[in-house]
Amino acid sequence: MPDQESEETLSPEHSSASTSAQQPDLADVVIEVDDVNFSYVKGTDVLRDITMNIKRGEVTALIGPSGCGKSTLLRCLNRMNDLIPTAAITKGEIRILDTNVYDPKVDPIELRKHVGMVFQKYNPFPKSIYENVAFGLRIQGIKKKSVLDEAVERSLKSAGLWNEVKDRLDTSGLGLSGGQQQRLCIARTIAVEPKIVLMDEPCSALDPISTTIIEELITQLKEEFTIVIVTHNMQQATRVSDKTAYFYLGELIEMDDTIRIFNSPSRKETEDYISGRFG
């Protein structure tokens, strides 16, 4: 059977594919995932042999069926999985800006200031819009009003929310519409000027118009930030991302330029998945 054959040759081909795609500008790589295994509970690896490089200023989309480990990989990058006591990387290394993220000397708190995250369910704090955006700066001990004002305005502008909320900065962030709340969360994340922004299905709870706005926002933000986005929406992946990685059952099947993945994927599973003939 053809399926079985391709299964056997998975590992070598996939690693050569991903390296060949990114070999030329290794200097620009900000995230290196190097042969990583990850498990929530000892003995059952949820991620296996993941190797991928993500370059500065690119949007990388992670796609794959539900439960394949996209969110898990994302949460490995900013060490949010540390909150689960038994969770651990069992093999390999993740390097962000040439630093091994799981090095004992690395403080996850510091790491998260550089690797921001936007969640699927938008979740502003029950504070004013202003305080929501200023939160990240305040916890870093910045109290100066002028600095905060400037950062709030800049972030809200980048998130395309400024014009909508500039007259009611001191009203509750919970009073905004869903799409606005998600953009507020994005503003909150970028206010601390992270290097990398991780987005876990940022649009899945939103209406089409809000989705479009946020997609546009992502294409603008990639000037400044390296973005990794998880999505179930194939069109969205083609619209916003430069690279796409397809995951299946905890393994990285294929990663390449988005155009290539969606037009001529080198793996049959990928083709099956993106054309909806998933099996």
Next chain:
Amino acid sequence: MSHSGNPDSPSSPAKERLVFKRRGVQIFGLGWQDVIRIFFGGNASLAIIILILICFFLAKEAFLFFPDHHRDLNSYRQSGQEFVGFMGEEVTAHTNLYSSANIAYFAEVNRTSRVEDTILRSYRSVLANVENRSSKTWGRLEREIDALEEVEDDLSDLDPETEEDVAEIASLTEEKRRLEKEIPPLREKLKREVNTILSWDEIWDLGVGAEEPPADSIPGIREAVLFEAFPDAEEEHPFIEKTKQISKEKKAAAAAELAEFKETIKGMQAVVRPLKDLERELKEPALENKKEITSFSTAPERRDAWLKGAEATRDPEEKARMLARAEEVVIKEPDYAAINQVFYDAITRHASIAAPLEVEMKTLFDKLPTPAGVVTKSAKENLKRAGVFYDRFQESMASNRKKIREWSHDHPVTVVESVSAFLVGKNWTTNSSWHDFYGLLPLFTGSLLISIIALTVSVPFSIAAAIYVNQLSSFREQSFIKPAIEFIGAIPSVVLGFFGILVFGEALRNISQVEWLQWFPGFPMAERLTILNAGLLLAFMAVPTIFTLTEDALNNVPQAFTENSLAMGATKLQTVFRVVVPTAVSGVIAAVLLGFGRIIGETMVVLLVAGNKIKIPDFTEGLGVVTQPAHTMTGIIAQELGEVDSGSLHWRALFMVGMVLFVISLLVNFAAQRVLKKFQKI
């Protein structure tokens, strides 16, 4: 079921028919579901009906209080008692001033003989301990010595010349000889015993915080105790005699130095005498008047009672007697103007007493030493308070002089006066031969002070514990801290009260005597049962309520907030204090309010532990006010309701106190619910 008819038949249309018939058991045409529904609904409405009945009953009894109380106040005025009461207030104001000056004086005098007094106190304490331990031998020796004395007495009464007494004399002499032989070895035995006991350390334990006697006095004390072990010793041991003498001399010397102080105090006591005499003199007619007025107001009732009794009885003789008694009841309204004349006459007398009293008190007060001019802590504090009391004395003199001048027995008591006499009345006096006062203030302040202490202690403690358990602790810690704290709620309050009396009160008092804690206001405490004790125990009782509700509130904060905050690079603590707690704040406020409701409504502990002294605590002590005993609104109801006649004014007054409590609880609950509702919106 489908009808098996012809599809074209007009009577039965060609349709499938379903039969929606009730199935299962039927009771009065109701299905099982309905029965269960009605049962539960019935229970709920029964609870509501009972609640309404309780409220109604409480309200009815409570609000009947006001008309009764109003009548009572009117009779207080019409009998002239009110008039005398004004003078009583002046006397009290003076007494407060005088006694704090007096305490200050004695603190100063006794200071000089402190060492000697300590020795004497330790001697008495050790002696009592020793006597206790050797009580068997000691008692026997005492009995034998007494018996010997008696025998000797009897012998001296008998006459050896007379025939009859000879035999008696012989037996008594025999007895005497026996006792004389027995006593010396017993004495030796006691001495040995006492000697051994004296070497035990616990004998020298004078209680926590008690001052130790100087080391060089220990042998003297020991010897004196041994000396006392001769129960027939006529005099005290020379060492004790001498110490007493020195103490006396030192006191005398100090008194001589403080002669002016003493004179001032004596002067204070003397100048108030005319006022006191006048008050006492006027009390008599006032009481007479009261009797007359009461008799008048109850006359119709008494007559009706006799008449009813006559109607009910069958015996004609008895009937005649009762009717005669009914006839005897006179209903005659007193001549108020006449019976109060004596008070109007006293107005000028009072004025002629009050004016010089004020002048003399001013000179006397100015002669008192200043707090800086004395040495001991107690004297300083009491002189400071004397200053406050002097101001109050002046105020009292001024306001009461005016009241006395303007007093009139036939100004009816206004509604405002009568309501405020209850709500802000400063006295709660019952079963008094003079007049019963129903003023809420002493009880209210007691309850309030206790609640304040309980809240200030329990709120930070419970909230911190809740934050720790909910946010910071490990799962293992959680699984025993939570049940442990919740278990506190299961302790019966009477048990806690018991603990408060026997263990905690004693411990607190001992702690209050520790030297290096003396900066704390009100220390050392004289009492075991105090506001502080009750407040701390109630704090303990309120912890589970506040803790559990706060924990719930924290639990209700969506996990996503925590996750978002952490993903922003916040530390765990920053997350807790900047996101979780602010989000839960209304739940926390509600928890505190409900904790307050729990505290203010608690009865058993305060009844047992607060000391039950019905008096507004003396705030001149500053924060030390918490070391005084007090009574509470809940406590008074529990204590007095069992002993009063139902329907009496006192009874109604207690209901009114209950009503006030009810309203407070209602408001607190209402506020808590409002806050919670706001909280649930996020």
